[in-house]
Amino acid sequence: MKKLLMPLLLWMVTLAGCAGAPEGIVAVDNFKLDRYLGTWYEIARIDNRFERGSEQVSAIYTLREDGMVKVLNKGYYPDKQKWKTAEGKGKFSGDSNVGSLKVSFFGPFYGPYIVFALDHESYSWAMVTASSRDYFWILARTPQMEPALYARLLEEAKAQGFDTSRVMKKRKE
Numbered sequence: 001m002k003k004l005l006m007p008l009l010l011w012m013v014t015l016a017g018c019a020g021a022p023e024g025i026v027a028v029d030n031f032k033l034d035r036y037l038g039t040w041y042e043i044a045r046i047d048n049r050f051e052r053g054s055e056q057v058s059a060i061y062t063l064r065e066d067g068m069v070k071v072l073n074k075g076y077y078p079d080k081q082k083w084k085t086a087e088g089k090g091k092f093s094g095d096s097n098v099g100s101l102k103v104s105f106f107g108p109f110y111g112p113y114i115v116f117a118l119d120h121e122s123y124s125w126a127m128v129t130a131s132s133r134d135y136f137w138i139l140a141r142t143p144q145m146e147p148a149l150y151a152r153l154l155e156e157a158k159a160q161g162f163d164t165s166r167v168m169k170k171r172k173e
Contacts, residue, residue, distance in 0.1 A: 020093060020100060021114040022133050024161060027100035028118045033069070033092075035123045036099075036115070037061045040139040043125075043150065044169045046162070048135060053077050054084070055170060059139070064089065071103055117156060127153060129162075136162050 021027060042057035051057060054075030062070045069090040076083050088105035090113060092098070099115030117127035125145065128137045138145070138153050150169070158164045 020112045020131070021116070022129060022131065022161075025114060025116050025129055025133075027098050027114050027116055028120070029098050030120060031097055031099035031115065031118070032123075033063075033096065036126075037063060037069070038141070040126070040141065041143045042170055043138040043140050043145045044154075044167050045138070046134060046136040046166045047168055051075060053079060056143075057170070061090075067091075069101070071105075116160065117153070125149065125153065127157060133160075133162050136167065138167075 040059050057075040060072045064070045071088040071090050073086045086105055088103050090101045090103040093100040093102050101113040102110035103113045104110045112130050114129050115126050119125045125140045129135050154164050
């Protein structure tokens with residue numbers, strides 16, 4: 001667990017001073033937290049220190065008694081043949097109708113969590129970034145995504161300035 005927490009701590013400390021979304025990235029409006037809560041599966045990501053080597057990554061978002069969001073991330077590390085989890089908390093950066101949150105996995109250090117694209121009808125997929133375009137995720141409510149939708153989301157991400165050549169599609173489970 002220490003090996004998982006240290007990279008998360010470093011990431012959060014790095015992001016703590018960051019104001020929010022990368023330049024030009026706009027968080028979705030008409031965001032409904034109650035619809036966003038639940039399980040999300042990582043379909044693809046730009047690899048980063050705190051997830052390196054992980055597969056079958058998912059996140060469960062639930063509402064805490066204090067009104068904040070409980071974040072429970074889980075990933076499988078095949079080289080160690082074990083699952084690892086990390087628990088954090090999140091809160092809105094501003095207006096609760098905007099998909100801009102701050103997330104912490106360690107103490108008072110928060111980093112941005114920006115939902116910049118979302119299926120507003122069914123909340124079945126989302127695209128998320130953090131403080132720079134080096135952080136990117138495609139999330140879905142199911143472990144698999146239709147290839148045509150995945151391709152469309154990658155094109156949208158590319159148009160938003162993400163280096164899609166660095167995107168890793170998750171392995172099939």
